[in-house]
Amino acid sequence: MAIIAIATTKLTFAQSKTDVAFNQLLTAYYDVKNALATDKKDTATEKAKVLLTKVDAIPHKDLPAAQHALWIEQAKIIKAKASELAVAKDIKLQRKSFESLSSAMIKTIRTIGFNNATVYVQHCPMAKASWLNEKENIENPYYGSMMFDCGDISETIKPK
Structure with missing residues (x-):
C-alpha cells in the first residue's frame, strides 16, 4: 500500500511540475500573440526567444507514451x-x-490538457488560421490593428 501511495505521489508531483512548465510555455505563447495583435514586431521577436527557452524547459519524460510522442513532434514545430x-x-x-x-x-x-485556466481557440476566417487566447475577447494576431477584433471563438478548453 505504501509503495502505491509513494508511486502515486511521485506521479502527481511530476505531473504538476510538468503542468507548471507547460503553463509557463502557454504564457510565453500568449506574450507572442499579444505582441503580434498589437503590431509590436520587436516585442514579438523578444517574446519568441523566451518561448524557445520555455519549450526546452518542459520535463516531458514523465508524460505517458502517447503524450510524450506528440510533445516531441509538436515541440520540434514550435x-x-x-x-x-x-x-x-x-x-x-x-x-x-x-x-x-x-x-x-x-x-x-x-x-495533453495541461492548462490551469480556460483557453479560447479563436479563428480568423480572413487568415484561415486559429490561435489560442487567454481572454474571450478576440485579439487577432494575424492582422493586428487592421482587424484587431476579427474572428470568433471556435472552441473553449476548460482548465484541467
Missing part, C-alpha cells in the same frame, strides 16, 4: 516556428510563422 519568428525581418513573416506555431500549440493543449 521551436522551428518560434526561431523563424524571432529572426523575421518583418511582421508579415512573423505572423506566417505564428500560424504553424499556433497549430502545434493547439494540438498540444488539446492532447
